[in-house]
Amino acid sequence: MTEFKYAVVCVDDDPYILQMLGFQLSKIMDQKCTLIEYFTEPEDAIENIDMLIAEQIDIIFIIVDYQMPKMTGAELIREIKLKHHDLSCVMLSGQANSTSVKSLEEDNLLERFLSKPWDEDELFETLRPFIKAKK
Numbered sequence: 001m002t003e004f005k006y007a008v009v010c011v012d013d014d015p016y017i018l019q020m021l022g023f024q025l026s027k028i029m030d031q032k033c034t035l036i037e038y039f040t041e042p043e044d045a046i047e048n049i050d051m052l053i054a055e056q057i058d059i060i061f062i063i064v065d066y067q068m069p070k071m072t073g074a075e076l077i078r079e080i081k082l083k084h085h086d087l088s089c090v091m092l093s094g095q096a097n098s099t100s101v102k103s104l105e106e107d108n109l110l111e112r113f114l115s116k117p118w119d120e121d122e123l124f125e126t127l128r129p130f131i132k133a134k135k
Contacts, residue, residue, distance in 0.1 A: 012064075
């Protein structure tokens with residue numbers, strides 16, 4: 001049985017985006033000790049984050065889409081940070097509301113923002129500091 005020490009959580013309502021993220025993240029994450037979780041439903045992601053923390057698995061970062069049917073990425077990040085203020089959140093979106101993103105940044109709730117479509121090198125450059133900080 002594999003004992004995961006770390007986790008990454010990705011939330012996007014588009015399964016294709018999650019598949020692409022998974023492919024790209026597998027190139028830079030040590031999957032022997034890092035669990036990569038994917039969710040199309042924000043509520044499921046929140047429940048999973050709580051479970052991971054209860055199991056003492058260190059979440060390296062959370063990647064969140066902005067435009068989702070039941071909850072915006074901004075709302076999701078605010079809800080996550082309310083419970084777990086030390087988690088690092090990255091927003092990945094092509095339709096983000098600039099006012100919401102700026103508000104998250106001003107409130108120190110959003111560490112990084114990437115526009116869709118994203119460049120793989122830019123994604124890696126954005127995520128590497130979070131990965132290095134956990135080692």
